[in-house]
Amino acid sequence: MWRSIGLATSALVSLTRFRSGSAVGRLGARPEHPLQLYEFEACPFCRKVREALSILDLDVIVLPCPKNGPRYRSETEIRGGKAQFPYLVDPNTGVERYESDAIVAYLFERYGATRPPPLLRRGPLNDLTALAANLWRPGRGAFYQSANPPSQLLELFGYEASAACRLVRERLCCLELPYTLRTAALGSATRAVLAERSGASSVPYLVDPNTDVALSRVGEILHYLDETYRARG
Ligand SMILES: N[C@@H](CCC(=O)N[C@@H](CS)C(=O)NCC(=O)O)C(=O)O
Numbered sequence: 001m002w003r004s005i006g007l008a009t010s011a012l013v014s015l016t017r018f019r020s021g022s023a024v025g026r027l028g029a030r031p032e033h034p035l036q037l038y039e040f041e042a043c044p045f046c047r048k049v050r051e052a053l054s055i056l057d058l059d060v061i062v063l064p065c066p067k068n069g070p071r072y073r074s075e076t077e078i079r080g081g082k083a084q085f086p087y088l089v090d091p092n093t094g095v096e097r098y099e100s101d102a103i104v105a106y107l108f109e110r111y112g113a114t115r116p117p118p119l120l121r122r123g124p125l126n127d128l129t130a131l132a133a134n135l136w137r138p139g140r141g142a143f144y145q146s147a148n149p150p151s152q153l154l155e156l157f158g159y160e161a162s163a164a165c166r167l168v169r170e171r172l173c174c175l176e177l178p179y180t181l182r183t184a185a186l187g188s189a190t191r192a193v194l195a196e197r198s199g200a201s202s203v204p205y206l207v208d209p210n211t212d213v214a215l216s217r218v219g220e221i222l223h224y225l226d227e228t229y230r231a232r233g
Contacts, residue, residue, distance in 0.1 A: 003219055009136040010163035016133040018119055021051035021160030024187035026113040034059040034180060036089040038076045040066050041141025041166070041173040044130035045100035046086040052104045052120060054160040054185040056111045061153065062181050064173040066144040071176055101126075141170035146231040150210045153178050157194045157205040159185035164218045165204045171225050 014022070037053070037060050039046035053060050063072040065085055077083045080098060088103045089096050093110065097103050101122045108116045119126055156172070156179050158165030172179055184190040184203055195201045198216055206221045207214045211228065215221045 006167050007163050007218075010166040012136040013133045013166060014161040014163060016136065017047070017051065017129055017161070019161045020117070020119050021054035022162075022185055023055070024057045024185050025055045025117065027057060028111050028113045031058065031090070031092045031111065033091045034061050036061045036063060036091065038063045038065050038072055038079075038087040038089075039085050040064060040069075041170045042134060042137075042139065043085050043142075044127070044134055047130050047133065047160070048100045048120060048126065049086045049088065049103050049107075050160045052107045052116065053181070054183050055117070055120075056107055057183055057185065057188045057190070058107070058111055059183055059190075060181050061178065062169075062172070063178050064176050066173050066176060067142055069144040069176045071149065072178070137166075137170075141166075141173045143174060144176055145174045147175035147177065147229045148231055150177060150208070150229065152209045153180050155180045155182060155207040155209070157182045157184050157190065157198070157207075158203040159183055159188070161185070162203055167218055168204045168206065168221050168225075171222050175225060175229050177225065177229055 035058060037049065039062065065072045065076060073083050076087050080087050080096060084098050086100055086103060087098055095106060097106060104116055104120055154177055156168060158181065182190050184194055191201050194205060198205045202216060204218060204221060205216045213224060215224055
């Protein structure tokens, strides 16, 4: 019951953004190394950048920065000078950048073949729908919950507009668990990799090299993350 409500409200988040980030667009150069993104799930400005990453089919190391998170918030401040999100690091070019619109413009210029789609261009419709999307899941993916950090990055196959993937990202964010997002929107080359590794092309698919566990059902993934990483007491 709660899971169904979660999936329904998550689908409404995506609908409020016209399902931006559900399919791959026209691609340009491919990076050699994954990008890095300091962000948190409930941040509307971070949402715009995550959508761009899905459209551009770019893998990214997500370094979650929930409010009160002890680890990556201070890392952002040390790297960039302030705790403001999103913050993008591109190890391929040395670019490190704040400001969602500037990050989206950079990503399309460097890794796309066209301008950003109209919704993702600077403007009130972009900002207002990004903010309004949050109303469906207030506070979800915003606040740190005490957790034991993993030694290796987890790996999540998914894409921005997937309702089920959002529930998993929210939990990864609140537990401040860093992961490589293997971006797999409609039309992504990563779907073939996913089919080979999981035997199906459905997302989310979570791989945890710390425990050798791989899971594809959202309920099982959420339960696994809580049981494995959430601090007790
Ligand atoms: N103009 C900036 C706004 C970024 C922004 O205000 N981000 C908020 C989160 S939604 C933030 O970093 N707040 C400080 C905090 O969470 O501690 C952008 O478009 O990236």
